[in-house]
Amino acid sequence: MLGKLMKHEFRATARLILPLYLVVVALAAFTRVTNWILEKNDNGILSLINGLFIFLFVVSLFASVIFAVVMMITRFYKNLMTDQGYLMFTLPANIHELLWSKLFVSVIWFIGTVLVDLLAGFIVTYEAGMATDLFNGFRDLFSQLTSYYAMNGTAFVLEAILAFLVTMLTGCLCFYAPISIGHSFANHKTLLSVVFFFAIQFVLRILNIFGFASLAQSFPESGPAMVPEQIVSLVHSAAWGYIGYELVLGAILYFVTWIMLKRHLNLQ
Amino acid sequence: MPILECRNLTKHYGPVCALDGVDLAIEPGRIVGLLGPNGSGKTTLIKLANGLLQPTSGEILIGGEAPSPRTRAIVSYLPERIALIDWMNVRQQLDFFQDFYADFQREAAEQMLAHLSIPTGQTVKQMSKGTREKMQLILVMSRKAKLYLLDEPIGGVDPATRDYILHTIISNYNPEAAVIISTHLIADVENILDDVIFLNRGKIALQSSADEIREKQGKSVDALFREVFKCWEN
Numbered sequence: 075m076l077g078k079l080m081k082h083e084f085r086a087t088a089r090l091i092l093p094l095y096l097v098v099v100a101l102a103a104f105t106r107v108t109n110w111i112l113e114k115n116d117n118g119i120l121s122l123i124n125g126l127f128i129f130l131f132v133v134s135l136f137a138s139v140i141f142a143v144v145m146m147i148t149r150f151y152k153n154l155m156t157d158q159g160y161l162m163f164t165l166p167a168n169i170h171e172l173l174w175s176k177l178f179v180s181v182i183w184f185i186g187t188v189l190v191d192l193l194a195g196f197i198v199t200y201e202a203g204m205a206t207d208l209f210n211g212f213r214d215l216f217s218q219l220t221s222y223y224a225m226n227g228t229a230f231v232l233e234a235i236l237a238f239l240v241t242m243l244t245g246c247l248c249f250y251a252p253i254s255i256g257h258s259f260a261n262h263k264t265l266l267s268v269v270f271f272f273a274i275q276f277v278l279r280i281l282n283i284f285g286f287a288s289l290a291q292s293f294p295e296s297g298p299a300m301v302p303e304q305i306v307s308l309v310h311s312a313a314w315g316y317i318g319y320e321l322v323l324g325a326i327l328y329f330v331t332w333i334m335l336k337r338h339l340n341l342q
Numbered sequence: 343m344p345i346l347e348c349r350n351l352t353k354h355y356g357p358v359c360a361l362d363g364v365d366l367a368i369e370p371g372r373i374v375g376l377l378g379p380n381g382s383g384k385t386t387l388i389k390l391a392n393g394l395l396q397p398t399s400g401e402i403l404i405g406g407e408a409p410s411p412r413t414r415a416i417v418s419y420l421p422e423r424i425a426l427i428d429w430m431n432v433r434q435q436l437d438f439f440q441d442f443y444a445d446f447q448r449e450a451a452e453q454m455l456a457h458l459s460i461p462t463g464q465t466v467k468q469m470s471k472g473t474r475e476k477m478q479l480i481l482v483m484s485r486k487a488k489l490y491l492l493d494e495p496i497g498g499v500d501p502a503t504r505d506y507i508l509h510t511i512i513s514n515y516n517p518e519a520a521v522i523i524s525t526h527l528i529a530d531v532e533n534i535l536d537d538v539i540f541l542n543r544g545k546i547a548l549q550s551s552a553d554e555i556r557e558k559q560g561k562s563v564d565a566l567f568r569e570v571f572k573c574w575e576n
Contacts, residue, residue, distance in 0.1 A: 075411070078441050086429070153427075160425035164392050165442050166415035260355070337396050341389075342423075 075167045079175035086153070087145060091138075091183055095190045098138050101131040102194035109198070131198065135191050142187045146180040147249045155257045159341045169335045173250070173328070181242045233313040240320040247327035248274065254331045258338035278323070285319070343406055345370045345489045345520045346391060350400035353386050353544075360386040362544040363400065368520050368537075370488065373512075375531055375552075375563070376524040378541035379571050384524040385422060387541070388493045392419050404489060415444065418487035422494045424466075424474045432462045432477070439481050450514065451484035472503050479507055483514040490521040496530055504530055528564040538563055540570055 108124040154162055154172065162172060196204075216227040252274055256267025344367035353361040361383045368374055376384050389395040390402050393409030404413035426435060432455060439446045455462070458476060466474060479495060492511065496504045504527075512534050515521050525531055538555065540548040547570055555563055 075442075082438060082441070085434075086427070089429070157421075157423045157425050158427055160394070160419075160421035160423060161427070163394055164414055164417070164419050164421075166411040167442075168411050339394060341394060 075165075076171045076175055079165075079167060079171055080179055083149070083175050083179040087149060087179060087183060090145060091142065091186070094134075094138055094141055095186070098131075098134045098190055098194045099197070101127060101134050102197040105131045105198050106200065131194070135194065138187050138191060142180075142183050145183070146176075146246055147253075149180070150176055150246075150250055151253055154335070155253060155263070155341070157341075159339075163335075163339065163341070169332055173331060173335070176250075177243055177246050180246050181239065184242050229310065230313075233310065233317070237313060237317050237320070240317055240324065244320045244324035244327065247324055247331060251327040251330045251334075254334035258334050258340050260340065274327075289315075344368055344403075345405055346522070347403045347406075348387070348400065349403070351387075351390065351397055351402050352399045353383075353390060353395060354398045359544050361390070361397075364541075364544070364546055366539060366546060366549060368522065370518055370520050372536045373515075373521045373523065373534055375528070375535040375538045376522050376541060377526065377528055377538055377563075377567055378547075379526055381543075382541040383544040384541055385493055386544075388419070388491045388522070388524055391489075391491055392417065416488040418482045418485040418490045420479060420482040420490070420492040420495055422497070424471075424478060426466045426474060426478055426481075428466045431465045432460055435466070435477070435481060436462075439484070443485055445486040447484050447486060451480055454480045454484070454510065454514075472499060475499055475503065476506065476510075479510055483510055486516045486519075488516070488519045490515055490519060492521065492523045494525055495523060496525060496527055508534060528567045529562075532563045535563065540567065542571065 105124070105127040108120065108127050112120055112124050152158060153176075165172075219227050219230070249271065252270035253267045255270045256265070257263045259266050346366075346368040348364045348366045351361055351364040352359070364383075364387065376387065378384050386395065387402075390397055391404060391409060393414065401408065404417060407413050427438070430438065436448055436451055439451070440448050455477070458473075458480075460469075460473060460477065466477070469477065482490070482492070490511075495507050495511065499507065508531065511521065511523070523531055523535070532552065535552045537551050538548070539546060548566075552563055555561065555566055559566060561569070
């Protein structure tokens with residue numbers, strides 16, 4: 075059932091976000107072409123057009139990220155909390171499947187947006203041999219990290235990817251939980267969703283402050299004199315600490331969302 | 343075994359009691375009118391049967407089971423509101439139902455849609471309110487379900503559409519299934535009902551077969567309804 079839900083979730087979202095991806099890539103291509111022409115033949119009007127394309131291109135990069143976030147929120151709200159909820163919650167699927175289909179598809183679009191923006195950036199800045207240089211640069215960075223800092227580059231990349239994925243999932247749930255709480259009330263559902271969003275964010279900020287304060291206290295006093303191995307070990311610990319924190323937070327927000335949809339659903 | 347059973351079913355919304363200790367059992371093969379004025383608890387009962395609400399106490403069972411994805415696979419539900427996905431066209435709606443419901447009969451749905459001359463490329467957004475109502479009903483009645491829960495299927499539509507809706511219900515439902523029609527427009531549905539349940543302020547005021555009411559009380563269901571739910575004394 076999860077597969078079917080995801081299929082329909084992709085259908086509903088792809089029709090909105092894929093055209094935006096096309097616009098980003100097209101603007102990158104136009105910017106690249108005008109850059110190239112400008113290098114050969116400088117003139118005022120062309121500079122103006124090139125400036126306009128650069129501006130639109132930068133706007134499109136930000137717009138694609140904002141759009142992916144807004145789409146994640148509105149899909150959850152519209153598909154589950156409005157009249158469509160009567161259809162979705164009476165499908166032969168459980169709440170977990172409904173939630174995970176939305177989470178997975180949102181995260182996939184976040185990754186897609188990052189990749190499309192990177193591709194667009196690559197198109198604009200591309201020069202002959204750039205790909206090889208980039209590859210070599212990363213390889214050198216890895217080998218230096220491994221030889222000088224005794225750092226496991228692969229582990230570091232895996233930690234970064236895992237941290238990114240967990241942050242994306244928890245980020246979605248930071249919106250899902252307050253929306254599901256706000257919509258369990260009879261009136262002022264949207265207003266209450268916003269209030270609960272800020273209330274949750276406020277509690278999280280307070281917890282973060284206390285968390286950082288206690289971390290700073292536990293930081294070794296010999297900090298500046300640490301050997302590279304100690305720094306590397308600290309980086310790994312910090313990465314796993316962050317992943318653990320996001321996982322716990324995500325699990326709490328997931329449970330809140332699930333229990334609100336399961337026990338306190340209140341469709342109009 | 344009853345296809346729908348309520349045992350001392352109670353539902354409160356805060357201090358408001360929407361259902362108060364309801365006991366009832368509905369057998370397969372019956373068309374049942376769930377009748378009562380606005381706010382009598384009809385929609386609450388149907389939402390509970392779909393698992394859209396949770397009981398405060400007591401239980402509601404579909405084929406002996408509490409509402410779950412398994413029971414939703416055998417229940418065909420027509421909500422009071424239009425729950426179709428507005429950006430989808432007719433073909434995509436059919437795909438959606440076919441994907442999720444093993445008992446969905448696509449051909450039957452396509453025939454009914456063709457009969458109404460609804461183009462398959464038309465989106466829900468482009469449809470009139472009446473067409474959306476019909477479209478939703480066609481999707482619901484094209485399932486070979488064991489229980490049909492129809493919440494106010496004829497509310498807010500013109501008399502011609504009302505006739506179409508009632509005709510669609512009686513000519514398409516699975517005869518081995520139970521059909522529960524919630525409405526306060528008694529006169530329109532009276533002729534197709536086998537049984538009636540009067541709900542009043544969350545309690546069952548009367549449960550009887552439609553024929554029994556006519557024979558024993560010498561009144562139509564509509565006349566009895568008006569008597570039971572009379573709002574003022576002369």
